[in-house]
Amino acid sequence: MASQHHDTGYKEVFSYPEFVQQLVEGFFPPEISRIMDFSTLKNHSGNYITPLFEEKFEDVVWSVEVSWDGITQRVYLYILLEFQSQVDQTMPIRLMHYVACFYDHLLKHKEATPTQGLPPVLPIVLYNGSQRWTAKQDIYDLVQPEPPAFLRVYQPHLRYYLVDEGRYSDAELGLKTTPLSGMFSVENAGDSWASLQRAVDRVVAIIQADPHKDRTDRIVTRWIKRHLKRLGADVHLDQLNSLVEDKDMLAENLENLVKKERLQGEQAGIQRGRQEGRLEGRRETLVALIELKFGPLPGWAAQRIHHAESDQLDAWTKGILAAESLEVLLGKH
Numbered sequence: 001m002a003s004q005h006h007d008t009g010y011k012e013v014f015s016y017p018e019f020v021q022q023l024v025e026g027f028f029p030p031e032i033s034r035i036m037d038f039s040t041l042k043n044h045s046g047n048y049i050t051p052l053f054e055e056k057f058e059d060v061v062w063s064v065e066v067s068w069d070g071i072t073q074r075v076y077l078y079i080l081l082e083f084q085s086q087v088d089q090t091m092p093i094r095l096m097h098y099v100a101c102f103y104d105h106l107l108k109h110k111e112a113t114p115t116q117g118l119p120p121v122l123p124i125v126l127y128n129g130s131q132r133w134t135a136k137q138d139i140y141d142l143v144q145p146e147p148p149a150f151l152r153v154y155q156p157h158l159r160y161y162l163v164d165e166g167r168y169s170d171a172e173l174g175l176k177t178t179p180l181s182g183m184f185s186v187e188n189a190g191d192s193w194a195s196l197q198r199a200v201d202r203v204v205a206i207i208q209a210d211p212h213k214d215r216t217d218r219i220v221t222r223w224i225k226r227h228l229k230r231l232g233a234d235v236h237l238d239q240l241n242s243l244v245e246d247k248d249m250l251a252e253n254l255e256n257l258v259k260k261e262r263l264q265g266e267q268a269g270i271q272r273g274r275q276e277g278r279l280e281g282r283r284e285t286l287v288a289l290i291e292l293k294f295g296p297l298p299g300w301a302a303q304r305i306h307h308a309e310s311d312q313l314d315a316w317t318k319g320i321l322a323a324e325s326l327e328v329l330l331g332k333h
Contacts, residue, residue: 009226010081010126011058013183016219017041018212020062020077022180023126027163036075040065044076046105059098063119075120078102080160082127092139095123096158123160128187133164174202179220182206186227196231200224204247217244282313289317294326304330 013019021038044061060079065072078099082088099121106112112119127133136142138159147155165184173181173188182203189195203220210216221243240246283305287297297305308316316329323329 009223011060013180013219013223014060014079014081015043015045017043017062018216019180019219020060020079022178023079023124023163024077026176026178026181028161035066035068037065037067040074061102073120075122076102077122077124079124079126082125082129087129087131087134089135091125091135091160092137092142092158095125095160096139096156099123099158123158124163125160126163126165128165128184130166130190132167133162137162177206177209179203179206179210179216183220183223186224200243200250204243207244213244217242279310279313282310282317283308286313286317286320289320290326290329293320293323298326300332301326301330304332 014023017038020041024036024038025033040063042063044063045059046061058081060081062077062079063074064077066075067073080095080098082091088094102121103112103118106118107114125133138157140155140157143155146152165187168184168188170185170188173185182199185199185202186196189199203224207213207217207220221240224243225240240250243250286305287302290301291297305313305316319329326332
């Protein structure tokens, strides 16, 4: 991800419980989503973090009731929306800090006490950078070399669950017919307007089948307008109020962008062809001058000339009259 575009985009999306549910049901192991009662989702988002790091993220916090072995307990979902285009190898340290600050907030506001115990937290990192995520997912794994057995029990442990959008293929996302999976498809399309058009068409089809179509349409439309603006798309964003109602207008504008992209590609190809043609003409001229002065061109010299760029060809052409030998001219050692 080249810029910080999660800001106000995904944070708004995950302020709605249905999108939190889509995230867990669509991108978590089923044994996790099965024990959650999503009707009990409660938003706790706030500013819990002290300025220990140069922050490049937004966080969203929800709680949900989970039931297993006859026990019902409230679990906090700490969703970190990672903005950076580079993989952050310090993420386990950051997550430990964030969770500690969140626990401190609960204690200060009497929402938990040391005697009653702290509630469980599930840290989640949502990342959509172009590089695949390679950072360790448990702070224990950063402790190197691994300590001797008697010290291991004293080392910190905190693991986060990673949702790396880019690792999902179009086919995998196509099996998850939710607005959120459609939004991931849009992001994975990058700035290829043809791929983006297909991804947007898919999102529109998902929204049209959604039982809460109007609400979902408003949420996703606001998100996609921010996304298109970040990509620099001139698609009359002020007139885009509904992906469903304005789909023809959006499709027409994206089609124009596809045509523009193709035309630019063709023009760039023509320009490259012209440049290569001029270079080839200069190579032929240089070869002719060399053969007039030094005789037939040996293979090593032909290879060197073939791979030379414009400035080098100019230097050799200017230096041929003064050169005592082909080896001196072309710099053979």
